Amino acid sequence: MTQALSDAALDQILRTARTFNKFQDKPVSDETLKSLYELAKWGPTSMNCQAMRIVFVRSPEAKAKLKQALMPGNVEKTMGAPVTAIVASDSQFYDHLPTQFPALPQARDMFAGNAALAAETALRNSSLQAAYLMIAGRALGLDSGAMSGFNPQVVNELFFPDGRFKANMLINFGYGDASGNWPRGPRLGFEDVVRID
Numbered sequence: 508m509t510q511a512l513s514d515a516a517l518d519q520i521l522r523t524a525r526t527f528n529k530f531q532d533k534p535v536s537d538e539t540l541k542s543l544y545e546l547a548k549w550g551p552t553s554m555n556c557q558a559m560r561i562v563f564v565r566s567p568e569a570k571a572k573l574k575q576a577l578m579p580g581n582v583e584k585t586m587g588a589p590v591t592a593i594v595a596s597d598s599q600f601y602d603h604l605p606t607q608f609p610a611l612p613q614a615r616d617m618f619a620g621n622a623a624l625a626a627e628t629a630l631r632n633s634s635l636q637a638a639y640l641m642i643a644g645r646a647l648g649l650d651s652g653a654m655s656g657f658n659p660q661v662v663n664e665l666f667f668p669d670g671r672f673k674a675n676m677l678i679n680f681g682y683g684d685a686s687g688n689w690p691r692g693p694r695l696g697f698e699d700v701v702r703i704d
């Protein structure tokens with residue numbers, strides 16, 4: 508049996524953690540990006556498919572490319588972020604199933620022969636893994652801000668020209684500057700959201 512985390516840990520991961528629009532002028536190292544993935548990768552995915560792929564956009568050249576795809580409201584915050592993760596899904600994630608989910612030898616063919624199921628699975632699991640990435644970041648002391656306000660076709664053409672990876676969302680990572688935060692939004696209550704049948 509594991510134990511509940513401390514209140515301080517729960518605050519850091521969810522309760523008082525915020526979405527950041529502004530970041531301190533402090534770089535995020537390769538080592539930190541590696542630690543981030545190495546923690547997030549343990550989050551569960553269906554059939555252990557691990558459909559997420561990431562490009563960490565950090566160089567001025569890569570940032571200039573990404574800028575072309577951003578909705579105007581996301582330009583300043585993204586150009587000012589130390590690093591932006593393009594969270595994509597691998598449309599052929601199933602090629603890894605023979606090694607990643609050997610318990611079911613026919614798993615690869617289930618998806619290889621059903622494009623709709625493969626696309627749905629890739630989107631569901633890469634979205635989950637994006638959430639793991641943000642939570643892992645918070646656990647490691649790294650702040651973030653997710654964005655869906657961008658043109659995925661443009662990102663795909665610029666970063667994934669062979670068509671295999673599909674952009675899902677962007678996440679700015681860095682060390683947050685709370686002066687850019689919007690007021691904290693409320694959350695729906697248990698009674699509004701949950702039914703126990």
Ligand SMILES: Cc1cc2nc3c(=O)[nH]c(=O)nc-3n(C[C@H](O)[C@H](O)[C@H](O)COP(=O)(O)O)c2cc1C
Pocket residue numbers: 524525526527580581652653654655656657676691692
């Ligand atoms: C998938 C996703 C997409 C989002 N897209 C954008 C976006 O395009 N631009 C933006 O400024 N904020 C975006 N947000 C930020 C949300 O508005 C923010 O996370 C939410 O209001 C909760 O804020 P809080 O974490 O500070 O409570 C996005 C968040 C998520 C999770």
